[in-house]
Amino acid sequence: MTNQSNETGEDQVNYDDMNKNRKYALLIEAHSQDLYKYALWLCKDKAMAEDVMQEAFLRAWKSLDSLREAKAAKGWLFTIFRREHARQFERKQFQYKDVESMDSIADAQMGYDDRPEAFALRNALVRLPQEYREPLEMQVLGGFSCDEIASVLDISASAVMTRLFRARKKMRQILGHESTPELGLVQDTRG
Amino acid sequence: MNCLEFKRLALSDPSSSEVSFVEHSDTCPDCLKYVGEVRQLDADLAESLNVEVPTDLKARLKLATEMQEESEQRSSISRYAIAASVAIALFVGGFMVSNQFGPQPGEIGKDYQKLLAAVVEHVNEQPMTPVWGNARAERTVNTLMASYDPSLSFNEIENLQFGRICPMGKYRGLHATLESANGQTTFAYIKGEPVGEMLDHSYEGYVARVKPVRGGNLVIVSRTQQSVDQAEVELQKAMVWDI
Ligand SMILES: [Zn+2]
Numbered sequence: 531m532t533n534q535s536n537e538t539g540e541d542q543v544n545y546d547d548m549n550k551n552r553k554y555a556l557l558i559e560a561h562s563q564d565l566y567k568y569a570l571w572l573c574k575d576k577a578m579a580e581d582v583m584q585e586a587f588l589r590a591w592k593s594l595d596s597l598r599e600a601k602a603a604k605g606w607l608f609t610i611f612r613r614e615h616a617r618q619f620e621r622k623q624f625q626y627k628d629v630e631s632m633d634s635i636a637d638a639q640m641g642y643d644d645r646p647e648a649f650a651l652r653n654a655l656v657r658l659p660q661e662y663r664e665p666l667e668m669q670v671l672g673g674f675s676c677d678e679i680a681s682v683l684d685i686s687a688s689a690v691m692t693r694l695f696r697a698r699k700k701m702r703q704i705l706g707h708e709s710t711p712e713l714g715l716v717q718d719t720r721g
Numbered sequence: 722m723n724c725l726e727f728k729r730l731a732l733s734d735p736s737s738s739e740v741s742f743v744e745h746s747d748t749c750p751d752c753l754k755y756v757g758e759v760r761q762l763d764a765d766l767a768e769s770l771n772v773e774v775p776t777d778l779k780a781r782l783k784l785a786t787e788m789q790e791e792s793e794q795r796s797s798i799s800r801y802a803i804a805a806s807v808a809i810a811l812f813v814g815g816f817m818v819s820n821q822f823g824p825q826p827g828e829i830g831k832d833y834q835k836l837l838a839a840v841v842e843h844v845n846e847q848p849m850t851p852v853w854g855n856a857r858a859e860r861t862v863n864t865l866m867a868s869y870d871p872s873l874s875f876n877e878i879e880n881l882q883f884g885r886i887c888p889m890g891k892y893r894g895l896h897a898t899l900e901s902a903n904g905q906t907t908f909a910y911i912k913g914e915p916v917g918e919m920l921d922h923s924y925e926g927y928v929a930r931v932k933p934v935r936g937g938n939l940v941i942v943s944r945t946q947q948s949v950d951q952a953e954v955e956l957q958k959a960m961v962w963d964i
Pocket of ligand 1 (some may be wrong): 745751752753
């Protein structure tokens with residue numbers, strides 16, 4: 531689907547034979563870039579994105595022994611990050627109350643493509659209900675499969691499929707690619 | 722698989738390799754076009770969310786953990802010094818240039834007072850920094866430098882005590898300290914357009930200096946003119962550009 535995932539031969543690495551520092555270096559090498567993009571999008575603030583990432587990596591370091599397979603590393607890391615983000619975001623919410631309001635100048639400052647088309651896409655994504663948006667963000671930004679998303683979000687794979695369906699359906703409607711629901715399956719009343 | 726089922730799966734998992742999905746798209750031009758649009762939307766969306774990742778991010782993540790480890794290992798004997806008398810902040814600049822945040826290179830010259838204020842305020846906010854052994858401080862600063870600006874190397878400074886990447890105001894840089902007769906010392910290097918000339922400025926009880934250097938600016942903040950001068954001489958010897 532997306533070509534965001536760039537593990538190359540990473541998945542075949544046997545973590546058990548590896549010392550902790552090496553394992554950690556590989557984790558950073560393979561996943562910090564995707565995680566940064568995800569983090570920035572979630573936090574909408576560079577300093578906070580890095581803060582949360584740094585905390586998440588510290589936690590990852592501390593429980594690195596529990597990570598046995600390289601192919602599980604990304605989901606594991608994103609799970610840690612999401613938990614840390616929820617924790618910190620709750621704590622800092624009063625300071626970051628404006629992050630939900632999007633404007634193209636703020637986007638450009640964060641380094642995002644400032645063309646109107648790109649802004650429209652991000653704006654459409656923001657307008658999705660959270661439960662639809664989350665799996666789509668993970669798929670598009672993290673390159674996760676439906677099964678991986680299911681395990682990170684702790685829901686069934688079929689629930690992930692349904693949410694992804696609704697997310698893309700609604701994106702297409704917001705962007706005018708699809709005028710009205712034609713498949714009879716989009717019944718969300720959440721606006 | 723009929724067209725309705727196909728479109729449903731296309732929206733859930735447009736890269737599905739399910740046999741019936743692939744077969745349907747081979748025989749139904751309408752659905753092939755549909756899944757093509759969905760894939761394009763995904764690609765466009767991914768592109769709209771793409772940003773340049775800071776070049777020193779990986780180094781910072783490694784260092785943060787290393788520092789945490791070391792501070793836990795010797796927490797009982799950890800020494801902290803108050804950077805009260807002298808403070809210099811070393812900015813490994815250009816983070817903001819490379820990630821399109823903060824002033825563009827051409828604006829840095831105009832922005833020097835903001836820069837000084839950011840450094841001094843950061844020092845005020847964080848008056849305590851750890852005192853490391855020289856070897857560790859050297860290693861840390863060199864790692865950060867290398868990840869940021871491969872053309873710049875940092876030669877031995879025997880009184881280097883500490884270095885860390887910190888956000889300072891709207892900038893981000895390496896906050897490093899030197900030991901001096903009257904306490905700690907910090908300094909800053911910002912990659913970008915050098916200011917035209919050296920400027921001294923007093924700010925909240927500090928003497929602050931911006932010095933244009935190759936490829937950027939050095940920011941020095943301290944309590945006394947003498948400490949600024951001394952640090953400047955030391956840094957002049959220590960910072961070496963390849964090109
Ligand atoms: Zn069809």
